[in-house]
Amino acid sequence: MKTSGKVLAAQVAKIKDSDVFSIRSENLPTWCPGCGYFGIHQGINNAIQRMNIPHHKVVTVSGIGCAGRYSFFANTYGLHTVHGRTLPVSTGVKLANPELTVFAVGGDGDGLAIGGAHLPHIARRDINVNYILFDNSIYGLTKGQPSPSSPPGFKTKVSPAGSTEQPLNATLLALSYGATFVARLFAGDPEGITAALIEGIKHPGFAFFHVYTSCVTFDKQFKTWDHLKKWVHPLPENYDSSNHAQSIAHVLEDDYSMGILYRKQDS
Numbered sequence: 001m002k003t004s005g006k007v008l009a010a011q012v013a014k015i016k017d018s019d020v021f022s023i024r025s026e027n028l029p030t031w032c033p034g035c036g037y038f039g040i041h042q043g044i045n046n047a048i049q050r051m052n053i054p055h056h057k058v059v060t061v062s063g064i065g066c067a068g069r070y071s072f073f074a075n076t077y078g079l080h081t082v083h084g085r086t087l088p089v090s091t092g093v094k095l096a097n098p099e100l101t102v103f104a105v106g107g108d109g110d111g112l113a114i115g116g117a118h119l120p121h122i123a124r125r126d127i128n129v130n131y132i133l134f135d136n137s138i139y140g141l142t143k144g145q146p147s148p149s150s151p152p153g154f155k156t157k158v159s160p161a162g163s164t165e166q167p168l169n170a171t172l173l174a175l176s177y178g179a180t181f182v183a184r185l186f187a188g189d190p191e192g193i194t195a196a197l198i199e200g201i202k203h204p205g206f207a208f209f210h211v212y213t214s215c216v217t218f219d220k221q222f223k224t225w226d227h228l229k230k231w232v233h234p235l236p237e238n239y240d241s242s243n244h245a246q247s248i249a250h251v252l253e254d255d256y257s258m259g260i261l262y263r264k265q266d267s
């Protein structure tokens with residue numbers, strides 16, 4: 001049954017900020033067993049719960065792809081937008097109602113290929129949106145084509161001799177575009193995702209979260225769990241996340257350090 005705008009408004013008006021909701025929506029995720037997106041989902045849910053953010057004040061804006069399905073599985077308001085447009089739509093949501101906590105969610109195809117022209121603009125405008133890039137380095141939903149973050153030599157059905165292109169580094173792009181909060185995270189570490197999200201949500205400007213994850217169905221050669229678990233490691237103990245130039249230099253040298261890479265002070 002369709003709920004009219006008036007009825008919906010009356011229902012929303014009755015929700016108190018203290019109301020606690022289940023962290024997952026009634027729609028069960030359609031992701032494959034073993035998919036890293038479950039870990040990201042858990043990390044986001046933990047952050048919302050631990051910060052006690054009322055779910056009716058959260059909007060999850062997603063693009064198209066397996067990652068794009070996320071907005072159906074979160075017990076928040078949600079917008080499943082068109083491919084690549086999660087950032088402009090989430091900008092609109094935040095500007096329309098700055099009191100909302102806004103998550104933009106999408107895959108590496110969504111955010112680095114068709115939607116790649118939006119990251120610089122949300123970063124330079126420093127819109128207070130939390131953008132979580134689910135980076136499995138492959139187009140999952142369309143059954144495994146190389147994405148802009150796939151490595152050279154990546155063999156798929158459409159690149160049987162191996163991809164010949166150089167990958168984009170989303171962390172480096174976000175830093176170069178002037179994002180004021182940049183974290184790199186691992187889907188196998190939901191607690192690490194939660195900790196960074198809590199800091200990023202508190203951050204008053206644009207927060208970018210580059211999450212390394214695995215596509216267990218279509219990628220048997222690159223970002224497998226074995227590979228990721230072998231390579232990911234924490235940032236060095238003496239790492240200074242307030243130094244922009246050093247953050248860029250670090251990311252150029254180290255592809256697998258995880259944590260908050262940059263946080264602009266006094267922003």
Ligand SMILES: Cc1ncc(C[n+]2csc(CCOP(=O)(O)OP(=O)(O)O)c2C)c(N)n1
Nearest residue numbers: 064065066067083107108109110139140141
């Ligand atoms: C305008 C448009 N072009 C192409 C597609 C086909 N398409 C759907 S999802 C997708 C890529 C998904 O890959 P990614 O964003 O990395 O997300 P994943 O499925 O891996 O989570 C593509 C090319 C589309 N839906 N709309």
